Amino acid sequence: MRHILILGGTTEARQLAAELAAEPTVRVTSSLAGRVAEQRLPAGEVRVGGFGGPAGLAEWLRSQHVHTLIDATHPFAQVISRNAAEAAAADHVPLFALRRPSWVPVPGDRWHPVGSLAEAAEALPALGRRALLTTGRLGLAAFAGVEGVHLVARSVERPDPPLPPDLVVLLDRGPFQLDGERDVFREHRIDLLVTKDSGGAATAPKLAVARELGLPVVIVRRPELPSGVRAVADVAGVLELLRAS
Structure with a gap:
């Protein structure tokens, strides 16, 4: 055995x-x-x-x-x-x-690769005003000092502090579908996506929606x-x- x-x-x-x-x-x-x-x-x-x-x-x-x-x-x-x-x-x-x-960019993608969550937080104010964060609840502390950007964080469970001052938490679990992601971007008026290079198909539809809308994507390299x-x-x-x- x-x-x-x-x-x-x-x-x-x-x-x-x-x-x-x-x-x-x-x-x-x-x-x-x-x-x-x-x-x-x-x-x-x-x-x-x-x-x-x-x-x-x-x-x-x-x-x-x-x-x-x-x-x-x-x-x-x-x-x-x-x-x-x-x-x-x-x-x-x-x-x-x-x-x-890993995910690979295709024509139409506006990716901004960074090396860490801290670098992602620093990049936000220059790229958008309403960002969807799909980096996991344990990484939200890296964004606690972000100002001037409304953050919408998706998480399986409610995150613990420290948290960003202007934050909405969406409790949800993948896999996610394209139409559902479109609804999230539209309802929260998202103009910037922040994610980790997790790869796979389960959470990739958000990248497709950002591409459709011509939005920048801050992507943390694995x-x-x-x-x-x-x-x-x-x-x-x-x-x-x-x-x-």
């Missing part, structure tokens, strides 16, 4: 867990950070909470006899990705990162994977590698 640990929380992580849970020779465990109160639990075994850094994760890999580690976290979850790389190297456990491809970690673009690719190992 091969034990595979998935560091999850993404749609792809749940899809992978479902595929592996159907394999009779595989034990699959999904680890969730626990930051969202109403989790969508994947198939197979589930654990919630941190490991206590790379040393704690390495100990868990050893004690649970993990055969392969899959980092299927959000592309911006830098800490857990770094911990996974260190733990896998320490225990000589194969590690793959399941990462949906961080690089830790050195030596192999990225796999989709669930099918991970399954192929696992079956070949």
